[in-house]
Amino acid sequence: MSAANAFTINKSSVFSAIQDQALNSGRGERRLGLDGIYEDFNLGGTTNTFNVLGKHLRIGDAGFESAGSFPGDIMEVVWYKRALTANEQSRVNSYLAVKNGTTLAEDYLSTNSSVVWSTGSNTGYNSNIFGIARDNITVLHQKQSTSANVNQKLVIGNNSSLFNTNADNTNNLTEGQYLLTGDNGLKQSLTTPLVYTAGTNGETNYRFESIWKAQNTGSVGTVTVAWPKGVANLYLVQSTDAVFDATDTFTSMATEVTVNGVVYNTATATLGNGQFFTFAGYGRAPAGVLTSLSYWYRADKDAANTGAGTDVTSWNDYFSGTVVGQMGTNDFPKYTDGAANYFNFNPGVNFTAGTQTLGNVDVRTFSADSYDVFTFTKEGMASGGAFPSIFRSLVDNSLLTGGLRRWDGLGIQMNNGIERLSNTGGTTDAGVFTSAGNFAATIPSIMYHTFTANSTTRALNGDANFATTTHAGTGVRNLNGGHLFGDSQFGGNGSDNRGFIGNLGETIVYGAGNISLVERRRVDSYMAIKYGITLGRVATDHYLGSTASATSIVWDGSTAATYNNNIFGVA
Known part of the structure; x- marks a missing residue:
């Protein structure tokens, strides 16, 4: 890829390369893809060094114009003895992306070319895309998933339980089912006011700024939604639009589940096609x-x-x-x-x-x-x-x-x-x-x-x-x-x-x-x-409580100036 679309260190990526002819060291067209972004190169007029030498596949050290073996982890390699079409390249990329929780910059396609995540229909929610799916032709059966992107914590699994590995998970999907989700790229923490007092897990005062949108293909039913323990009074909040208020659906996440040593708060729910969801809790500050x-x-x-x-x-x-x-x-x-x-x-x-x-x-x-x-x-x-x-x-x-x-x-x-x-x-x-x-x-x-x-x-x-x-x-x-x-x-x-x-x-x-x-x-x-500790500027700035109003003054230094020394107390 060019410098404009370079590999990112410490990030999982789906890379693909198409060469349009079979001659060793040929100088024809190459189509390179990285996470759904594609570039075409003609090796007769570029310094890009992707090439095919010989008839045998080698993984790791190329032994040719290379500084050494690839210094990282390789999850999967797929090799075709012909040039794929653009549609085929996207379908293979989609399979790899869903399996590995990688975000693509293109539509996600099933093996029959159905669009299971539309970047156009989901404009504004194309960050951190991941999901669960079953597509038997490609032997894809991802029963629980999370985004491979940095600092992503949300986990979704089919049915009502999670496991340490996808292989251990016994909650099978039905052939052709896909449930993918992406978010708006905003803060995944309690930052936006949202008061809710009618739940069984305590009251909330804030929600996440991040909002997720679901695309549900094949009527995926109940899923487990999990977030690492740490947010007080946590709820899953579901809405038919991106505006959240106390009339939306709040589901308690008081249930705790441990997966690979991490304790999660969980809820079970159905994420309908086109539905929006976020998380709310009680922000302590x-x-x-x-x-x-x-x-x-x-x-x-x-x-x-x-x-x-x-x-x-x-x-x-x-x-x-x-x-x-x-x-x-x-x-x-x-x-x-x-x-x-x-x-x-x-x-x-x-x-x-x-x-x-x-x-x-x-x-x-x-x-x-x-x-x-x-x-x-x-x-x-x-x-x-x-x-x-x-x-x-x-x-x-x-x-x-x-x-x-x-x-x-x-x-x-x-x-x-x-x-x-x-x-x-x-x-x-x-x-x-x-x-x-x-x-x-x-x-x-x-x-x-x-x-x-x-x-x-x-x-x-x-x-x-x-x-x-x-x-x-x-x-x-x-x-x-x-x-x-x-x-x-x-x-x-x-x-x-x-x-x-x-x-x-x-x-x-x-x-x-x-x-x-x-x-x-x-x-x-x-x-x-x-x-x-006795604060400075007590006579003018006072001691304040947890609201910004004048009534939050808990020590008024202007009316007790003689006593503005060695201040302490209980609260």
């Missing part, structure tokens, strides 16, 4: 500030341990259920119980060495080029080595190794250093710089970091922002990587960042955009009350 929220790590919630001083082997984000765990063979941080002199009787995660890590490289930390990060740390932090990191973002999940800058998308260091590196090339590489303002030396720090593509600012314990650092050039953009706490050196990845030594109580990531000034004050107030 710091001080109710849900807009742009991506991750919320709390040491008092879902930090897996067996007692004080033991390893924290994983840490679930309280908002979406993302799990950070062991990276390579790195050691774990330790769990510490709360006390009067430790996080106001709340527990913490204690990084006792610069080689300890918790991380996840299966998610995208920042979905926008502007974002905010809150960290809450205890005084007395120390360096665990070079570039001692509290929190880091990977530049791109497809580039895990091979360079010491891979983990420099964003680096927040205990020595007040910040690192930022763009994922789009360009002219912006912030390197390591010291942003204005320091962590507190004698008390814990609620440190607010706010970023745009070309600027970095932060603020301490509710006070006004420190001076802004401006980044010249095209900006830090399109970060597409996961994140970690502590050491980013593991598995021979080439990174040069060690972790910090110190205690972390909470980290909140608004990865989909900057929050407002009032929203920031609400989050600061939540952490200040929880951890016994």
Whole structure:
């Protein structure tokens, strides 16, 4: 394929190649296809090196003008001793795509050329296409499926149960049945308000921004719809149109099923032809500030341990259920119980060495080029080595190794250093710089970091922002990587960042955009009350509760100015 349609690293793809003549080393026409995008080449006038040499099929090392064998996994190879027609090429691609959960940029065809997914009729919903099907002529019987695309979690299976493998699944489809679905490409998290109070699984306040559409061929009946556990009060919501409200069909997903070690919430339903569906739940957010929220790590919630001083082997984000765990063979941080002199009787995660890590490289930390990060740390932090990191973002999940800058998308260091590196090339590489303002030396720090593509600012314990650092050039953009706490050196990845030594109580990531000034004050107030911190600017900005109205003031600093010292309480 040309550079415009190049292979994507760490992505499953359907590749096809048609040569129109049988002469060895002939210079005729070639038609190459990659995930439903096709290009024609004449080898007499192009440098594209696809060619046929000899009469025998070889898989792997070509032994001819090649750097070596293909460094990846091959699921299936189909070889025809003739040139296929365009229709035949699309039919074979469709078979492979349905079987492997790969998204094509063309109509999906059954073996009799029926359109089982129409990209035209489903305009706007052609992202992350996958589904289940039975087509006996091509020996296709996919009884449960998910999209092979990065960060896709939805699983659909025929009938009322799921299995560890498709081969184990006994829920047979009927010949000719296809159920395919695609989504609108938007956020698969609770971001859009949707209040529903009549269900058996509790009330909802938000739904996913992502909406899926189904194309049902052959009347596929009951299916199991599964989403990884982590969203509170989860419902499957079905609608005849793309507008969702409380009158639509809500099906509880309280049932839990474990598939390959992953716990899913499930519902059984029939996804009719042309039907739309999404998911709704109860979004928990710091001080109710849900807009742009991506991750919320709390040491008092879902930090897996067996007692004080033991390893924290994983840490679930309280908002979406993302799990950070062991990276390579790195050691774990330790769990510490709360006390009067430790996080106001709340527990913490204690990084006792610069080689300890918790991380996840299966998610995208920042979905926008502007974002905010809150960290809450205890005084007395120390360096665990070079570039001692509290929190880091990977530049791109497809580039895990091979360079010491891979983990420099964003680096927040205990020595007040910040690192930022763009994922789009360009002219912006912030390197390591010291942003204005320091962590507190004698008390814990609620440190607010706010970023745009070309600027970095932060603020301490509710006070006004420190001076802004401006980044010249095209900006830090399109970060597409996961994140970690502590050491980013593991598995021979080439990174040069060690972790910090110190205690972390909470980290909140608004990865989909900057929050407002009032929203920031609400989050600061939540952490200040929880951890016994007296905020700055109390006389003017007060302490705020979980709504933005004036009635949400829970400490009015203007009427109690004499007493704006050593503020604490319960809530």
